[in-house]
Amino acid sequence: MKCLGIDIGGTFTDLIIVDDDRNVILNKVSSTPEDQSIGVQNGLQKLGESALSNLNVLVHGTTVATNAILERKGARTCLITTEGFSDLIEIGRQDRINLYSLTPERTPPLIPRELRFGVKERVDAKGNILVPLDSLDIEKIKEKILQEKVESIAISLLFSFFNSKHEDLISKRIKETYPSLHVSSSSFVLPIFREYERTATTVLDAYVAPIMRNYFDSFYNKVKNQGIDTPPLVLLSTGGVTQMKNAAEKSVETVLSGLAGGVLGGLYSCNELQISNALTLDIGGTSTDVANIVNGKIEISTDNVIGNYPLNIPAIAVQTIGAGGGSIARFEHGILRVGPESAGAEPGPACYNRNGTNPTVTDANLVRGLLNPDYFCGGSIKIFPDKAKQVISLLNNDLNFNTIEECAAGIIEIYENNIALALRKVSTEKGYDSRNFTLIAFGGAGGLSACSLGDRLSMTSVVIPPYPGVWSAYGLLTADIRHDLSTSILKPLNQISYEELDLAFNDLAQQGIKLCIEDGFSSKDVLVAKQLDVRLVGQSHELRVPYYGQLETISLSFDKVHEQAYGYSSPEEPREVVNIRVSAMVPLPKFSLPTLPEGDSNSEKAKIGVRKVFLKDNFIKAAIYNKSLLYANDIIKGPSIIEQADSTTLVNEGWYAEVKSDGHLLLKKE
């Protein structure tokens, strides 16, 4: 068994090959934002034919859909709604983004008004047809589609989750006339109540579908040209995978694909080191992604947002903030701020010497002596300490620190404080005590701040994965086949019969099993998990509880979850079932990483020098180690720095690092 993971980020495309014999091959090439598949091709060519021979599985994490939405470069899409409601997608929830401003703003909708069409029809709140669908309206819309050169169609009618007849009919009529156009119906994409969120999610699906189909085709061709004939799997926002041809049917599920790989990587580290509660921390060039793992489980949320558009399909609950190596430091109104603006890949931090003039986090770390100018990204990017010193000293004109190193340490203090607040949001603010959690830090810049962030959250153990810079790509190889389906029920619990509920669940389960079969598995491989969204009558936020095939357990589970979430429960109050959800999963085989030779805790052999670094408020001498020379069980006492091609780890004073046999570093507070 041999697997290839391909993860595309804003700056780099990471490739990783792992096989049953514990061989690992890593590769990093520049990303090609115009057509990401070109970067993939470059990476594959660099890996070479023999590395790619006999490949069994290929998993891909992509940001193509994400970028199409954020950059508003999706397909020319039209929207069909119930007559009288075609502006709803623009009105949204009637709120503005900026509370205190003389120029209120609203994110413009992805579909302009001239491409939004109403049809005469109406379904009521019970699913009864009040006004039958007007055929003439459909004919008129069909003409418009041709005139306006529409490439993709979203249909979202009121109460279609109770009765999809009208949506189905419109879809059928359009497909008869224009078989090549993509059609997304809300009753298929997200058959869940709340019209704005459902419509917005359906629009996102239609908006990215043609783009994703093209991309998948082009990806598939490039991969095939390199002699790979296994059908590629793509990572979904839930952390599950499916074949690309399945993903193309509901491409909105890939919108947060790029964030999911890192969390899966973190979960893998947890499993390897027998950690049940952890916070994952992925610090990249422009952003930091944090997520929690509680009792060995990743949190899935249906309340997601992308570029101010709601995205109410299940996705890994990741908190993203604008903090990374490229984050810019600036002095404003007497306060030092770092990020969210980033120098990005171009021009990049000042030390890249590509005309960047703003001081960034990477510049500050270079000034502190934490980065090796000759071994940044394994030596593939040349960095210039002079340039970094220049911009930091310019900033210091306003800040008046005695030295530029102090100024640099100040920038890092603010930056790490921002990340610590994000970590608090996924831990203490959700009622989890961070002291009982382990921090799993990765991404190019994760290792430098890991101990310091651990200290800030009173965490006493931190894990650095074996390949921190490509850990998201490795995470891809740990994913399982997964399909999520849901539908709205909206009925008081005491009015639902067991038969009715079971029928609804089975219907969803059959759909999920069918998708798994399409992925090449047999129905007996499929594991099905069932959940319900329940709330007290009168509440408007639902809580998720498991379904074990018994009505009685629903109430008990709900009270328990309510108590945990809000601090009290109300067993005497009536409750209602809002939605039901099914996940159909097929576990895929897992790999092990190569084992290091056994050491005897003496790490002297890997020591490659000593460097003066600025920590806290003074210079100290830190020992420098080369990660590839370390053995299992080796111990490294802080303060020291561990260098490897894809990342740098700082072991702070008061911490020590233990090398695990598969290359994980376990950092512990003394």
Add this chain to the structure above:
Amino acid sequence: MEQEIDIITLSVIQKALENITDEMGLVLRRASFSPNCKERLDFSCAIFDSEAELLAQAEHIPVHLGAMFSSTFEIIKEFPIEELNEDDIIILNSPFTGGTHLPDVTFLMPVFIDGELTFFVNNRAHHADIGGATPGSMPGISSELFEEGLIIPPVKLYERGKEVTDVMNLILANVRVKKERLGDFRAQRAALLRGKERLIELSEKYNKTFLLNACTKLKDLSEKAFKSQLSNFPNGTFQFTDFLDSNGISEQSVKIKVNITKSNGKYLVSFNGTDPQQTGNVNAPQSVVYSCVYFVFRSLTDSSIMTNAGLFRNIDIEIPEGCLLDPKPPAAVSSGNVETSQRIVDVLLGALAQAFPQLIPAASQGTMNNITIGGFDHTGKQWTYYETIGGGTGAGCEYNGISGVHSHMTNTLNTPIEALEIAYPLRIMKYSFRDNSGGIGEKKGGDGIVRIIKCLLDSSVSLQTERRKLPPYGLNGGEPGLKGVNKKITIDGKTIILPGRSITNFLANETLILETPGGGGFGKRI
């Protein structure tokens, strides 16, 4: 001796304070029952020092901006610091002692550090009902505060962490859905406790004196930033007058007048010349006026400046005794918070437009279009639906207004149509932009909204809406936005125009049409 505080620590403390108020908001939203809190985010959380000076506030809704400070100030007037103990909670909603309108209930808790009262945490939430003549406690027509609900002066609801059962029982006996109120009160308390816990953590990290010095420094920084940002504000007096359509009872226009004077870097905002206290519910308590003035100045300054007491230190507000902006008991006020506040902003911006002709936009819709519909369902159970509706915003020198959005003093979310049709005997027939309602100009005002609601059963419809008689003004030759219109379509198809403020009975299958105002245009269209 004042310790030297470095910029880094200061920046970290500032962010920590902001984060504490955000976290309080999160707790409140998750645990509350009132749709106004959980769905529409109609609440605020703040931290004050022991002098009742604002240190940080979670920004959810502008109309609470100055009101939070007023209530804290009133409470320490009523309860000298030595009478406050750890884990006491003071509750209040009286508009005459720092409240806004009765459904907005404020909770305040002192935070003791090293045995000394050092901070206050407080929050304010719009409850679904607080008693009075009509469900929802926002009667379309009222002439005494007593009709609008239970009046709670500052009283202790918790004493040293223990619920004062007598007070709690008294309150619950006067509201419509006891359990829901109790749930909301618990949520408000949980949020305060979270804030207290975090402030204690922060004080342990930095030590109290250091932390308080940092807070003083942060306020000074905001004051300095405010001054430098408004250094181009010309010296002189700028005046503007506008009117409310009605005094809440009769179709009698009500005048609001402002003079903004800048001299020696200070701003005097005087409402001299404003009409006296009114018999209807358009009276706006002082705290609402403060919120409006602070909102306008907050919007004039860069959003990266911290919101704290320092920001507003150079603004003096003068409200003439006996006018509708300083109502005396038993004045009705339920519309002051939601409607009069919008007009106060209109006159403030109108005056500022003379100081900054290129910066200030024309008038936005100038109303929140409050609708309350209620009745009895098939099973005889009482139901109430409350909603506010967006409209057009004013155009500016370089931009068009935007359509169908909440402006100025509110930013609450709408109720999903599918959610409300499942819950209430109502059907929404249309929810769209109101074409060509934005004022014409070189830059066009935003369009209003058309919302058509069919009552499926006999219902009572209560409206509090403005800009039905006098349109939102344009600027620099731009035309005003279209006035709003409220209509009833009877069963036999007749159209009846409803006044801006009214309580009307609708029969089953009769329809309410609301057309909300457009924003004013900017500049003459050539």
